Amino acid sequence: MKYIKFFLVGILFGIVMSKAEIISWFRIYEMFKFQSFHMYGIIGSAVVLGMISMFLFRKKMVKTFEGNEIHVPPKKGGLYRNLLGGILFGLGWALAGACPGPMFVLIGHGVVSILVVIFGATLGAFLYGTFKNKLPH
């Protein structure tokens, strides 16, 4: 039962990804062509409100429902890791028109071919884990 809240939040995630057309390949293409404010508005407004959340967590004004402090672990530094990994991700994002969240949501829309993309993404994660020590970070 402790998992049902994550399922419900996930449903909200799937609905908002769908209704705001974030799952649309065309919206991603349009974003990278700078032909619409839509995606920038979504990410920008989420980040601005997210900053307020992070401030409340950091100042311990909001704790978890169990009363624990919320600690957001820092991301790993490293120019190569973040830049090269980011570029590779961006190439795939613009080709698939979907980042990992929307990929899963598209299953719910009955898109069979997205399973190939998800298989590829899992394979990609496996290849990263396999060659991690040979890559610059």
Added chain:
Amino acid sequence: MEFITQPWAWYVAGPIIAIIMFLLYYFGERFGVSSNLETFCSIGGAGRFVDYFKIDWKQNSWNLIFVAGGITGGFIASQWLSPSNAVAINPQTIQDLADIGIQNAGASYLPDEIFSIETMLTLKGFLILLVAGVMVGFGARWAGGCTSGHAIVGLSNLELPSLISVVGFFIGGLVMTWLILPLLF
């Protein structure tokens, strides 16, 4: 009900995404979808070959449940909340896509030239889907996050690594959109 069934504006969607992130932290977890890909590898037994995947994946169960909810939410939206799958993209975008060989842009969520079953069953079509996925998965884990973990959480938390990653996302995305996509179709 019309408020729900029409496409949602950015100023509705962005705040809801922020609320989703807030709730996941409030529930004692975090917001990041691409780490599930590593969990899949661990469940599939990748830990037998690569130590990196030797993790107790059960601690990430909540995230798998979140993803299952996302799939369910997509199903609910497609079945009951969306009278039309048309996407009202910029007419210039439609023209630009027609010029590179993608027709009927915006008539549905996805272009048939990439996602139709017929395309998937061709070698080229299958490879495009597969390679796109590999780049997303490899890149996200190398960078340590995807759009959720870096662009939303990391930028919200004023993380320099996330800013660098997001710059990378855009370099890659712009190269694909402006230079590579026109060559593919």
